[in-house]
Amino acid sequence: MITLTKNTVCALVAACALAVSAGGAMAAGGGKHYDKQDWSFSGPLGKYDKAQLQRGFQVYKEVCASCHSLEYVAFRNLGEEGALGYSADQIKALAAEYEVEDGPDDEGEMFTRPAKPFDRFPSPYPNDNAAKSANGGALPPDLSLIAKARAGSMGPDTGIEPLTDLVRMVWHTVTAYQEYGPDYLYALLTGYEEPPEGVDVGDLNYNPKFLSGDALAMAPPLDDELVEYSDGSPMTTEQYAKDVSAFLMWAAEPKLEERKRVGLNALIFLAIFAGLLYFTKKRVWSDVDH
Amino acid sequence: MSGHSTFQPQNGIVKWMERRLPIIGLAHSSFVAYPVPKNLNYWWTFGGILAFCLMAQIITGIVLVMHYAPNTAIAFASVEHIMRDVNWGWMLRYLHANGASMFFIAVYIHIMRGLYYGSYKEPREVVWILGVVIFLLMMATGFMGYVLPWGQMSFWGATVITNLFSAFPIVGDPIVELLWGGFAVDNPTLNRFFSLHYLLPFMLAAIVGLHIWAFHEAGNNNPTGVEPKDAQDSVAFTPYYTIKDLYAIVLFMIFFVWMAFMVPNFLGHPDNYIPADPLVTPAHIVPEWYFLPFYAILRAVPDKLGGVLLMFGAIAVLFVLPWLDTSKVRSNTYRPLGKQFFWIFVFVCIALGYLGAKPAEGGYVIASRIATVWYFAHFLVILPVLGLIEKPKPLPNSISEAVLAKKGGSAAAAE
Ligand code: HEM
Numbered sequence: 001m002i003t004l005t006k007n008t009v010c011a012l013v014a015a016c017a018l019a020v021s022a023g024g025a026m027a028a029g030g031g032k033h034y035d036k037q038d039w040s041f042s043g044p045l046g047k048y049d050k051a052q053l054q055r056g057f058q059v060y061k062e063v064c065a066s067c068h069s070l071e072y073v074a075f076r077n078l079g080e081e082g083a084l085g086y087s088a089d090q091i092k093a094l095a096a097e098y099e100v101e102d103g104p105d106d107e108g109e110m111f112t113r114p115a116k117p118f119d120r121f122p123s124p125y126p127n128d129n130a131a132k133s134a135n136g137g138a139l140p141p142d143l144s145l146i147a148k149a150r151a152g153s154m155g156p157d158t159g160i161e162p163l164t165d166l167v168r169m170v171w172h173t174v175t176a177y178q179e180y181g182p183d184y185l186y187a188l189l190t191g192y193e194e195p196p197e198g199v200d201v202g203d204l205n206y207n208p209k210f211l212s213g214d215a216l217a218m219a220p221p222l223d224d225e226l227v228e229y230s231d232g233s234p235m236t237t238e239q240y241a242k243d244v245s246a247f248l249m250w251a252a253e254p255k256l257e258e259r260k261r262v263g264l265n266a267l268i269f270l271a272i273f274a275g276l277l278y279f280t281k282k283r284v285w286s287d288v289d290h
Numbered sequence: 291m292s293g294h295s296t297f298q299p300q301n302g303i304v305k306w307m308e309r310r311l312p313i314i315g316l317a318h319s320s321f322v323a324y325p326v327p328k329n330l331n332y333w334w335t336f337g338g339i340l341a342f343c344l345m346a347q348i349i350t351g352i353v354l355v356m357h358y359a360p361n362t363a364i365a366f367a368s369v370e371h372i373m374r375d376v377n378w379g380w381m382l383r384y385l386h387a388n389g390a391s392m393f394f395i396a397v398y399i400h401i402m403r404g405l406y407y408g409s410y411k412e413p414r415e416v417v418w419i420l421g422v423v424i425f426l427l428m429m430a431t432g433f434m435g436y437v438l439p440w441g442q443m444s445f446w447g448a449t450v451i452t453n454l455f456s457a458f459p460i461v462g463d464p465i466v467e468l469l470w471g472g473f474a475v476d477n478p479t480l481n482r483f484f485s486l487h488y489l490l491p492f493m494l495a496a497i498v499g500l501h502i503w504a505f506h507e508a509g510n511n512n513p514t515g516v517e518p519k520d521a522q523d524s525v526a527f528t529p530y531y532t533i534k535d536l537y538a539i540v541l542f543m544i545f546f547v548w549m550a551f552m553v554p555n556f557l558g559h560p561d562n563y564i565p566a567d568p569l570v571t572p573a574h575i576v577p578e579w580y581f582l583p584f585y586a587i588l589r590a591v592p593d594k595l596g597g598v599l600l601m602f603g604a605i606a607v608l609f610v611l612p613w614l615d616t617s618k619v620r621s622n623t624y625r626p627l628g629k630q631f632f633w634i635f636v637f638v639c640i641a642l643g644y645l646g647a648k649p650a651e652g653g654y655v656i657a658s659r660i661a662t663v664w665y666f667a668h669f670l671v672i673l674p675v676l677g678l679i680e681k682p683k684p685l686p687n688s689i690s691e692a693v694l695a696k697k698g699g700s701a702a703a704a705e
Binding site: 044072077141144145148149150151162165172173176177178181212252254255258259260262263264266267270271273274277278280281284285288289290 | 370380534556
C-alpha cells in the first residue's frame, strides 16, 4: 500500500518534470525579463473583463488599426459568447462603419459595400508592399495572433539561470499562467525610452523591451489622453496598453472562456472518476498479496 | 495473443463464431485470462497509457483532417479556421497538439522503466527492438505533424531537420530532394508530410500489435526481474490489471486535461503562430521539446556529418542494448551500482533536453559535449563493464517471496 502510493506520486512527479523540462525552456525568450501583470483571464478560473475588452477594442480601432490588420477576426466574433458582449444590432452598426471590397457583380466589376457582421476586419493596406512602403520599409504584423506569437520570459528568479528556467517551467504549469504574451505586449507598448548616451538608433525608436533588438520601426503609438474613454477609466498610456493587450489576447484566443470552463468540468469529472476507480481497484486487489 | 485459449463459450452465437474465426477466444486469452505477475508497480501502467495516447491521437487526428487543408497557401488559415469556427475545433486541435507531448512523456517513462528493470534482456529482446521501432515511428509522425500548421517553426524546423540528410556523401542530396519533392521545403513537402502523417500512426498501431504479441509470448517482466514460478506469482489480466491500468489512465488524463485546457500553448513555440515565411529566419530554431536531447547531441559535434551520425547513433545504440548489458540480473533493485548509474543516466538525458533548448554557445556547448559522451559511454562502456564487476544483491526465490518480504519490511517500518 505504502509503496503503491509512493510509486503513484513518483510517476506523476516524473511525468510533470519531463513535460515541463525542455518544453518550457523554449518559451523563455531572448534573455530579457518581463513583469507579470494582473489579468482577469489568467488562471484556471480566468474570464475576460468585457469592459476592458471594449476599451481595448476602442484603442485598437482608433489607433492601431491605421497600420495593423486583424485578419482572422470577423465582426460577428465581437458579439459571441466569451467575447466583448456586444448585441447583434451593435455589431451590425459597427460593421457598417467599414467598407469592404466585394464582387465581381453581374457586369464583372468589383465594388465596395458597407461591411456585414460575417465580414472580417478589412486590412488598412491593399498588400504587404503597400504596408511596408508606408512604414519606412517595416511591415506592421497582423495582430490577430500576436498575443500568442510573442512570449516574454517571466516568473520567479533564483539568480542561477538553469535553476530559474526549471523553477519557471514548474511555476507556469502549476499556476496555469500562460499570459506571457499580453505581458510582453504591455511591456512593449509602455517600454519606449530615450536612447542611452552613445546609442544611435537612426530612424528607429529605442525600446529595450522589444524582443528582436533594442529598437523598432513602430513609433510609440500611445500617449496619455489619446483615446477618449467614456467609462471613467484613467486615460493613460499604461491603461491603454493594458486594455489593448487584453483585447489582443481575446483576438488570439476567442475561445478562452469556453476552454477553461470545459477544462474545469472535465477535471472535476475525472477527479471523481479516479476516486471511484481507486476504491474499486483496492477492492479487486484485496484478495491478492502484491 | 498466445497460448491455447481456455475460453469455453456458452452462448450459441459465440460458439458458432469460435468454430469459424476464434477472435473472441483470442481476445479472451490476450486480455482476460492472460497471466501477469502480481507485483507490477505503477511504472507498468504506462503501456496502457501509451495505447490510450495512440487512440486519442488517431481519433482527434481523423476529425482534424476533415477541416484541415494541406496546401501552403491555406494550411495556416485552415488551422485558425479549426480554432475559431469549427465546433469544438479548438479542443480537437489542443488535444491533438498536447496529445503528442503526452505521448512522448509516456513513452520516455516507459523506456526508462524498461531500462531500470532490465526488460530488454533475454527473452524480451524482440519486444524491446519493436519498442525502439515504435519510438522511431512516433518521432517521424510527430515531426511531420508539427510541419502541418505551417507556422514559422513548422517551416524552419522542417528545413533544418531535412537538411541534415545532406551531410551524407553521395546519397545525401538525392534524399533531401526526395523529402522536399523539389529544391526547398515547399508545397510538395507539405503534401507528402501530410500523407505520411496520416499513414504512420496506422503502421504504428500495427507494430504495437506485434509488440504486444511479443511480450505476451515472453510474458511480462516485473519489478524483481525474477520470472514467475507458479500460479501463485501471477494474476489474470482481467480484472486485476484492467482496473489498475484504467485507474492510471484516468490519473494521466487529469494531467493531460490540465495541460491541454489550462496551458495549451506552453509546450508549443510562440513562433508557430506566425505564418511560415521562407524569407525570415527565426532567431532560434528549436524542434519540439521531445527531440531536444537528440538535437543537443547533434549540435555538440562540430562536424555536420559527425553530428548527424551521433544523433542517429543515439537511437541505434538502443537496438543493440540487449547485447551490451552483460549483467545476468535484470532488475536494478538488486544492482547497487547499476541503480546509481541508471539515475545518472536519467539526469544526463534531462540535461541534454535542457541544453537542446539553449543556444549553441559557450558553456552550453561544453556541457552538451560532456553529456553526449556520457550518454554513449553509459551504453558502450558502463553497462558492459558493470555486469562483470558488480556484485548483485541476492535475488528472491520467487515473486511471492519478494512480496512477502516487502510486506514484512513495510509492516516493520510502520511500527
Ligand atoms: C502517433 C500519433 C500522432 C502524433 C504523435 C501526431 C502529432 C501531431 C503534431 C505534433 C501535430 C502539430 C500540432 C500543432 O502544433 O498544431 C499534428 C498535427 C496534425 N495531425 Fe497529427 N499526430 C498523430 C496522429 C494523427 C492522425 C492519425 C491523423 C489523421 C488521421 C493526424 C492528423 C493531423 C492533422 C490534420 C494535423 C494538422 C492540424 C494541427 O496542426 O493541429 N494526426 N499531429
